[in-house]
Amino acid sequence: xxxxxxxxxxxxxxxxxxxxxxxxxxxxxxxxxxxxxxxxxxxxxxxxxxxxxxxxxxxxxxxxxxxxxxxxxxxxxxxxxxxxxxxxxxxxxxxxxxxxxxxxxxxxxxxxxxxxxxxxxxxxxxxxxxxxxxxxxxxxxxxxxxxxxxxxxxxxxxxxxxxxxxxxxxxxxxxxxxxxxxxxxxxxxxxxxxxxxxxxxxxxxxxxxxxxxxxxxxxxxxxxxx
Amino acid sequence: xxxxxxxxxxxxxxxxxxxxxxxxxxxxxxxxxxxxxxxxxxxxxxxxxxxxxxxxxxxxxxxxxxxxxxxxxxxxxxxxxxxxxxxxxxxxxxxxxxxxxxxxxxxxxxxxxxxxxxxxxxxxxxxxxxxxxxxxxxxxxxxxxxxxxxxxxxxxxxxxxxxxxxxxxxx
Numbered sequence: 001x002x003x004x005x006x007x008x009x010x011x012x013x014x015x016x017x018x019x020x021x022x023x024x025x026x027x028x029x030x031x032x033x034x035x036x037x038x039x040x041x042x043x044x045x046x047x048x049x050x051x052x053x054x055x056x057x058x059x060x061x062x063x064x065x066x067x068x069x070x071x072x073x074x075x076x077x078x079x080x081x082x083x084x085x086x087x088x089x090x091x092x093x094x095x096x097x098x099x100x101x102x103x104x105x106x107x108x109x110x111x112x113x114x115x116x117x118x119x120x121x122x123x124x125x126x127x128x129x130x131x132x133x134x135x136x137x138x139x140x141x142x143x144x145x146x147x148x149x150x151x152x153x154x155x156x157x158x159x160x161x162x163x164x165x166x167x168x169x170x171x172x173x174x175x176x177x178x179x180x181x182x183x184x185x186x187x188x189x190x191x192x193x194x195x196x197x198x199x200x201x202x203x204x205x206x207x208x209x210x211x212x213x214x215x216x217x218x219x220x221x222x223x224x225x226x
Numbered sequence: 227x228x229x230x231x232x233x234x235x236x237x238x239x240x241x242x243x244x245x246x247x248x249x250x251x252x253x254x255x256x257x258x259x260x261x262x263x264x265x266x267x268x269x270x271x272x273x274x275x276x277x278x279x280x281x282x283x284x285x286x287x288x289x290x291x292x293x294x295x296x297x298x299x300x301x302x303x304x305x306x307x308x309x310x311x312x313x314x315x316x317x318x319x320x321x322x323x324x325x326x327x328x329x330x331x332x333x334x335x336x337x338x339x340x341x342x343x344x345x346x347x348x349x350x351x352x353x354x355x356x357x358x359x360x361x362x363x364x365x366x367x368x369x370x371x372x373x374x375x376x377x378x379x380x381x382x383x384x385x386x387x388x389x390x391x392x393x394x395x396x397x
Binding site: 036038040042058060062098100101103104105106107108109161162165168169172173 | 232233234235236256258260318330332333334335336337338367370371374375377378381382
């Protein structure tokens, strides 16, 4: 992956503390001849970045030029896929004593953390390395592509807990409703034998409830008259 | 440009405190060939571990491979025991390799090491700090679960009262 010139890229990181880096950041820099850069996401070929969790990537630099290269800083920014406005300027990592001799290659670590309130999705990540050759500053873009930001959360999140609680409540409500329906059906079946019992009251003389009452006496009187 | 290998070397160190009070340093090296051709006679050499400060317990500080194809990964790890207390600044490891187009050995440097605080005194952990950390970490989760459980309990309780009242009416 060859380096590419970036004349349109503007740096607006005001929070940088190092004075050397601040001078360099204000200029529009180009890449030096003979310098190649690339980027490796270690053990992360899908380029998935968890929001709020520190992610480390490796910046490779090859010096095929005539002089030593002094590394100044590595920085990155996050952009929307359809818009080149920076969503988040990532922390710039400054090096005070890093150099790459001629005809050699070097690897630099770059650790950053995407804001944990960032919505999950695809973003454009632009990584830039700033270096000096014989006192003159240069910059190269080591990565300009899409990364996938995912949410990092615990196994139980508030939303999941509420949704599962609501599901449990709905299931319990359905169970109680079905029980009520079953009770209603059993009541209906109970009424039918009552009707059968009612038909048996025609034979009043054999009903144990009416034994010894005036109704039985009147019925016996009617029998005597006959 | 011509097809050449591009070595990205990742050097990582982890401190492990043993129960006996000794401290082990686990160092891992990952070599990625991100170029477009193979590298031959790949040799990893790490001379940054001073013998007065560290003793090699497992593994070797030098390792050689015959070939590393484009897109391939090689891994190596060693384990050292720390002998001297203090902050240690490690230099990058060096990977030398050959390419067919050049007679000289090519060099690739690994990532530098962050300062290692070896045999540091551990501050005693206060139970109040542990409780604060646990509360900050799991407090919201516990409160949400308890709210949901209370809601379910409140919804389920009046049913038994209604059934009692209906049974009383029947009597």
